[in-house]
Amino acid sequence: MINAYILVSMQPGNSDKAIEEMRKIDHVEKISVVAGEFDIVIRVKVETLEELLHATNEIQMIHGVQKTTTQVIEKEIAL
Amino acid sequence: MKIRIRKRYLFFILAFSSAIFNSIGSAFDAVSQLFIPDPWALGIACFVLGVIVSGLISLFLSIPYKGKSLGAHSIDPTFKRVRLLKRKELKYHLIAGFGNAVLTIGYFFLLSLMSGDVSIVLPFTQVVILYLVIIESLSEKDTPTLVEVQSSVIVTFGAILGSLTLSGTINLTAIAIVFLVINPGWVLLSFYQRKLKMLKIDDSPNDAINIRVWNVIFACIFTLIIVSVFDIFMGTEHVMAGIRSSIDQYFWVFLLAISTYFAFVFYIRALGIGKASVTQAVKASVIVFSIPVSIILGYYGIIPAFTTDPVMIVIKMMGIMLMLLGILSFALTLTKAYVFIRMKPGYDIETTMKQLWDIKGVNRVTAVAGPYDFIIKIHTRTLIKGYERILRKVESVPGIDEFTWQSVLKEWEDI
Numbered sequence: 001m002i003n004a005y006i007l008v009s010m011q012p013g014n015s016d017k018a019i020e021e022m023r024k025i026d027h028v029e030k031i032s033v034v035a036g037e038f039d040i041v042i043r044v045k046v047e048t049l050e051e052l053l054h055a056t057n058e059i060q061m062i063h064g065v066q067k068t069t070t071q072v073i074e075k076e077i078a079l
Numbered sequence: 080m081k082i083r084i085r086k087r088y089l090f091f092i093l094a095f096s097s098a099i100f101n102s103i104g105s106a107f108d109a110v111s112q113l114f115i116p117d118p119w120a121l122g123i124a125c126f127v128l129g130v131i132v133s134g135l136i137s138l139f140l141s142i143p144y145k146g147k148s149l150g151a152h153s154i155d156p157t158f159k160r161v162r163l164l165k166r167k168e169l170k171y172h173l174i175a176g177f178g179n180a181v182l183t184i185g186y187f188f189l190l191s192l193m194s195g196d197v198s199i200v201l202p203f204t205q206v207v208i209l210y211l212v213i214i215e216s217l218s219e220k221d222t223p224t225l226v227e228v229q230s231s232v233i234v235t236f237g238a239i240l241g242s243l244t245l246s247g248t249i250n251l252t253a254i255a256i257v258f259l260v261i262n263p264g265w266v267l268l269s270f271y272q273r274k275l276k277m278l279k280i281d282d283s284p285n286d287a288i289n290i291r292v293w294n295v296i297f298a299c300i301f302t303l304i305i306v307s308v309f310d311i312f313m314g315t316e317h318v319m320a321g322i323r324s325s326i327d328q329y330f331w332v333f334l335l336a337i338s339t340y341f342a343f344v345f346y347i348r349a350l351g352i353g354k355a356s357v358t359q360a361v362k363a364s365v366i367v368f369s370i371p372v373s374i375i376l377g378y379y380g381i382i383p384a385f386t387t388d389p390v391m392i393v394i395k396m397m398g399i400m401l402m403l404l405g406i407l408s409f410a411l412t413l414t415k416a417y418v419f420i421r422m423k424p425g426y427d428i429e430t431t432m433k434q435l436w437d438i439k440g441v442n443r444v445t446a447v448a449g450p451y452d453f454i455i456k457i458h459t460r461t462l463i464k465g466y467e468r469i470l471r472k473v474e475s476v477p478g479i480d481e482f483t484w485q486s487v488l489k490e491w492e493d494i
Contacts, residue, residue, distance in 0.1 A: 001282070003445075004447075005445070005447065005454055007419075019491075023491060029492065030490065030491065030492045031490065031491045031492075032415070032417070032487045032488075032489070032490045033487070033488045033489045033490070034416075034417060034485040034486060034487050034488060035485065035486045035488055036417075036483055036484060036485035036486065037419070037483050037485065038485060041417055041485065041487075069449060069450055070449060071447035071448065071449035071450070071451060071454060072447060072448045072449065073445045073446070073447050073454075074445075074446045074447060074448055075428075075432065075445070075446040076443065076444070076445045076446070077432060077436045077443070077444045077445075078442065078443040078444075078456075
């Protein structure tokens with residue numbers, strides 16, 4: 001099981017539609033619209049790196065997505 | 080479409096559904112009491128039939144349909160089928176079951192003490208919200224903020240006012256039972272059900288349906304033990320009376336058990352999302368949903384007719400308004416943020432992770448590979464606290480080089 005954060009920078013405009021698209025992608029666990037350096041933080045849960053590539057690819061294909069940065073989770077402590 | 084609903088909405092939908100089933104249950108409670116006047120026997124009958132009903136519904140929900148169980152389609156997406164207990168669940172189930180038994184026995188003792196009319200003391204069971212807030216403030220990770228304490232107090236007193244009726248007499252023993260038996264029992268029940276819901280079973284979150292089934296079983300066992308001991312010492316025969324009445328008067332108790340089952344399943348699922356105190360506060364909305372129920376019951380003469388005294392109506396309205404305001408402020412004040420962190424070279428990752436995790440308000444710490452070294456998730460009620468209590472602490476962790484704060488504006492989650 002691999003978990004990762006995909007940090008997304010967006011072009012202005014069209015973000016509502018882009019989020020709608022993102023919600024349809026498989027393996028996406030959480031979508032947060034944020035204010036700061038990035039615009040959207042997506043958490044994905046996949047079985048293999050292949051699937052991660054696939055998910056990242058699908059996100060990049062969405063109109064309005066400017067840049068993605070993938071952060072693979074190595075260790076996690078959570079409530 | 081994969082993610083259908085925002086987490087925050089889901090939480091309120093679950094807690095409100097639980098409250099609705101609860102108010103329907105209270106109607107069957109009132110009716111069952113007509114047929115089984117002995118409160119001890121009614122308690123036993125509730126649990127005995129409760130085990131049967133919960134088992135049957137859960138087995139039905141285990142039926143697979145289109146690759147998932149019926150329960151996963153309708154109630155809890157993580158539910159697969161009714162299963163045996165895991166070892167790590169046992170301890171929590173024993174405590175939660177004991178809590179449920181104590182609170183139920185306390186409730187029925189109260190009923191017998193006040194010969195059926197508990198209307199004046201029962202509203203004080205809402206004070207349990209404050210018990211939960213206090214306990215959460217003692218357990219380190221969950222310090223309640225001023226907003227939470229405020230809203231909890233508002234909801235609690237709103238609920239007391241809203242459910243007050245002035246028919247019964249007040250006596251000290253009854254009040255003592257509410258504060259020392261019923262409320263602590265409820266605290267055990269809700270805290271340990273929450274712990275159970277947060278457990279991971281076979282790598283996926285624990286489901287509300289199994290938790291409910293096992294809770295009823297344990298509560299039934301504890302109740303039978305406690306009432307049997309009482310019977311032996313007092314020379315009464317409540318256990319036998321209970322079993323007899325669960326056979327003779329099964330119909331209404333059956334309906335009662337069904338609504339209680341759904342009230343609890345939704346409640347446990349909500350507990351998996353929100354703090355125990357906040358969930359309890361939202362569930363206090365049961366007093367709003369129970370108004371139509373009391374009007375109907377009053378119409379049929381099962382309980383005294385709904386009050387027409389203008390003073391009482393004003394008091395009730397005030398209570399309900401206070402409570403809704405409190406719930407609303409819970410809903411609107413939670414702020415979340417991500418902090419992306421870069422580390423200086425020469426510091427141990429595990430130690431730094433531990434130091435970040437020790438900061439209150441940090442809900443999740445992840446060590447990641449990529450441009451940043453850590454991503455932490457923060458939950459706070461106010462941004463001021465986010466700076467004072469969290470960011471300044473993050474800054475003071477020695478291994479941290481730089482960090483950026485990303486406030487979450489809106490969030491969708493698959494749960």
